[in-house]
Amino acid sequence: MSFLEALARARREGDLSEVVAAVPYMRAMGMEMRVDEEGVLGVLPFAEHHIGNYAIRAIHGGVLGALLESTAAITVLYTSESVHLPRIVNITVEYLRSAKAETTFARSRFTKQGRRVVSVRTVAWQGDAAKPVAAAQSHLLIG
């Protein structure tokens, strides 16, 4: 299935699995993008190679950054009419708590949606959504 077909199907059926499968890095990381009533939910089931601090078994900051960025990009892609992945201009990641060796979730909210650029706030959490582990502010150009 081509990326375009995967994207068309995702928008039609609310299933992003084929889109995620088409992105080698997201597949290698084991990332999932689920669609629920609130929109796109980024899910990263824990894998041993995500560890960044072996002493306290915490997830690498770069892994959280990648989840936040991917969730922002896929949310923009899914909600726009573009057939290309958005281009990320910049991202600022705040690390709020150490992330444990368990599943991490992420959700994006648009701070401002323009015609060409979207400002996105993305928050990542684990067991308790009220206790985010990381958050990011990013700007994406619609593809």
Place this chain on the structure above:
Amino acid sequence: MSERDEAAAAKTAAAKTAAEKVAAEKAARAARIDQAFNRAVPYNAWLGLETVDVGEKGAGRLVLRLPFREELVGNPETGVLHGGVITAAMDATSGGSVFLALAEPLRIATLDLRIDYLRPAEAGRDVLCSAHCYRVSRQVAFTRGVAHHGDPGEPIAHAVGTFMIFRDAPSRMADALKSGRAGEGEP
């Protein structure tokens, strides 16, 4: 040999020994970063990070190579690396530069990291990540860095980071960096 020649020869020999000592210290530090940081940290190992340059002692400068591989591609249409991979590699390089700037092994944690993507990485090419920890205060370290394909004048991304320093908590990773015995007794 005149007295003057002898003195000059001794001076040259001393300079050579000093230069050798500096080179040996640098090589040992590079080996420690490779072992305790690039290989012992699972995600750094998965990314395949390699040490390129550890700078002068205490300078807080680090250059790591991120070898290209298909698994790290973020855009299937262009074959370009995923932005998150650049973020992760810059996070690792920036954190490493903080370790190199600290006089003693201490635990650190990323507070925030901003990445500006200046131009797309080229498909199939390795990325060099260079970071400098230019200020260490009592509790916070400040870094800036750049990712490029070999010419820092044509950067792929700029990175600015801040890191918390825990002066009351010696780090096992930092200890490993100091002793070069990374991963000993680790899971």
